[in-house]
Amino acid sequence: EVQLVESGGGLVQPGRSLRLSCAASGFTFDDYAMHWVRQAPGKGLEWVSGISWNSGSIGYADSVKGRFTISRDNAKNSLYLQMNSLRAEDMALYYCAKEISSGWSWGFDYWGQGTLVTVSS
Amino acid sequence: DIQLTQSPSFLSASVGDRVTITCRASQGISSYLAWYQQKPGKAPKLLIYAASTLQSGVPSRFSGSGSGTEFTLTISSLQPEDFATYYCQQLNSYPRTFGGGTKVEIK
Numbered sequence: 001e002v003q004l005v006e007s008g009g010g011l012v013q014p015g016r017s018l019r020l021s022c023a024a025s026g027f028t029f030d031d032y033a034m035h036w037v038r039q040a041p042g043k044g045l046e047w048v049s050g051i052s053w054n055s056g057s058i059g060y061a062d063s064v065k066g067r068f069t070i071s072r073d074n075a076k077n078s079l080y081l082q083m084n085s086l087r088a089e090d091m092a093l094y095y096c097a098k099e100i101s102s103g104w105s106w107g108f109d110y111w112g113q114g115t116l117v118t119v120s121s
Numbered sequence: 122d123i124q125l126t127q128s129p130s131f132l133s134a135s136v137g138d139r140v141t142i143t144c145r146a147s148q149g150i151s152s153y154l155a156w157y158q159q160k161p162g163k164a165p166k167l168l169i170y171a172a173s174t175l176q177s178g179v180p181s182r183f184s185g186s187g188s189g190t191e192f193t194l195t196i197s198s199l200q201p202e203d204f205a206t207y208y209c210q211q212l213n214s215y216p217r218t219f220g221g222g223t224k225v226e227i228k
Binding site for chain 1: 159170174208218222
C-alpha cells in the first residue's frame with residue numbers, strides 16, 4: 001500500500017525557516033517524480049514545487065522561488081521542502097504528492113494527508 | 122507560466138443531473154491535463170489524467186475530453202457522493218498550475 005506521510009509543520013514567525021519532510025513507502029520511490037502542493041485555509045490548490053526521480057529536473061512556483069528548496073533522498077525514501085523567509089501568505093496545509101507515471105508527467109495519483117504550516121508572530 | 126481558467130467556479134445541481142466543467146489553458150498543453158476531486162478535510166483524488174484517461178477505481182460516470190487549450194470534465198449522472206470541489210491541473214511544463222476550482226453543491 002502506497003503511503004505518504006508528511007511532517008515538520010508547525011507555528012513559525014515571519015522571516016523564519018521550516019523544513020518539511022515526506023516519508024514514502026509502498027512503491028519504488030526512486031522511480032517517480034514527487035511534488036509539494038499547498039492549500040491555504042478555504043482556498044484552492046497551489047502547486048509549490050516538483051523534483052524528478054534523480055533530482056535532475058526541479059521546478060518552483062513563482063511565489064516561492066528563491067525562498068524554498070526541494071530535495072529528495074532516495075536511499076531514505078524521503079522528500080523534503082526547505083522553506084526560508086516564511087511569509088504570512090505561506091500559511092497553508094502542505095501536501096506531498098506522487099506522480100502517476102515514472103515516465104511523462106500525467107498527474108498525481110497519491111497524496112499524503114498534509115502538514116499544517118502556520119506563519120504568525 | 123500557463124494559466125488555467127475553470128468555469129463555472131460554482132455549480133448547483135441535482136442528483137441525476139449531467140454536469141460539465143470547463144478548463145481553459147492560456148496556451149496549448151496537448152493532453153497534459155488532469156482532473157481532481159476534493160472533499161472537505163480530505164486530500165485531492167485523481168479522477169482523470171492525460172485529459173481523458175479514467176484513473177483506476179473511478180466510476181465510469183466521470184469522463185474527460187479535450188486537447189490543446191480547452192478541456193471538459195463531465196459527470197453523466199451526478200450522485201450524492203460527487204458533491205465536492207473539482208480542480209484541473211496542467212502538467213505540460215513547470216510550474217504545474219491548478220485551475221481555481223469548481224464547487225459542485227446540491228440544488
